[in-house]
Amino acid sequence: MRLLQVESGKIEEFLSDDDIPSYAILSHTWGGEEVTLADWEDMEEGKLRRMQGYAKIRYCRDQAMEDGLKWVWVDTCCIDKRSSAELSEAINSMFRWYRNATVCYAYLSDVSGSDDIKQSMSKSRWFTRGWTLQELLAPSLVTFYSMEWQSLGTKSELLQLLSSITLIEEEFLLSKDLQHASIAKRMSWASRRDTSKIEDRAYCLLGIFDINMPLIYGEGKKAFRRLQKEILEATPDDHTLFAW
Template sequence: MRLIHTGTRELHEFYDDIPEYAILSHTWDERELLLEDFKCVDAKDLPGFEKVDNCCKLAANREFEYVWIDTCCIDKNSSAELQEAINSMYRWYKNAEVCFAYLSDVSSNTDLTKSTAFKSSLWFTRGWTLQELIAPRNVEFYGNDDAGKWSEIGTKSSLRSTIAEITGIPIDVLKTGDVKGISIATRMSWASRRKTKRVEDQAYSLMGIFDVHMPMVYGEGKRAFERLQEEIMKVSNDQ
């Protein structure tokens, strides 16, 4: 597992004895900082660095030495590493001490129980963020303040009722993260209105929710979802 040191902004790799870490959940835009960018001397001048920097600052202020960010902690040029990362991602989010969910399209100065901005945030419409909401014990939501800086807008605990209304996920699941007693159809319904950029990711983003593993074959299209269903049937007693 590759982690960013929040003090030095250097990348460290761990195989065993992984230290405590914070983790970021966010929606990708056109200017993300990738692993190859992060290793550049002038990375701080590149588009996308600000998000990484803000996340590191937040984690450091919370006394976390390390943070994991998907954009720059996975070598997406390595198919083997990408396979391992996506099959491990649910566990990585679950094992994080805290997940910082950054909603770039929400102001931190609004009343979130009434705010249409929070309820209609892009974050709640993306496929990958479903597991990033359910798996972590603690999720803290951040938006932008008037100065454009990250500012906390609530937690999964404090906003549980609103999140349940937005997502259709039962409050008990948001509280415990336990989905084992939830039917396949219900879990599928949570993802039904969510979208991914690549059609295959509609399946790959649900592997953790159903506790299954399978190889990824980008280019297989809708066959990925068929394979997901086959893997689910192998391990499920749900009729």
């Protein structure tokens, strides 16, 4: 796991879970110009600052520093996506990384702090993306921020609103063991969400179902069939998958 040091801006790799320090983690939706690991390591800082995806990393670092944390994890620049092996390991570990974070900052880039919060949050793109489902469920503490990085409230403070938007029961939003939810129920949570790549419709659910499997980009819809097979093998007594 790579982490970004908030003060120096250096990215360090931790090979053992026992060595990983306390960290904040960012949840967001991808835009057109994200800062990759290669950009962070090789590009001049002046050019980095002009990239569209830089601001939310800066916000995340500043907030972590204010919260007394020295490290942050941001998927855009903390995973070397040039390595298929590293990408596979990261996606299979991501639910655990979000669960183990001290705090998750959920950045809603299409919500303004001056808007009516209930109305604008309910229309936010963040709630339509496949990857953000586990980013909502896994961490015990999630704080939502507007496009200006104004705090909109925590997961517990916004519980009723989040439940009405996502149709997820409050007990599961409050980190109740997801294994207590049937397969069909967990599938229903993801049904209104989408991903840019068809394979990610399966891969973004690995942590939700506590499944590990290799990634094969290019396999298309076969990815979801592989996921279903793995789920059936892991939970043979839950037949609700067939009703989905």
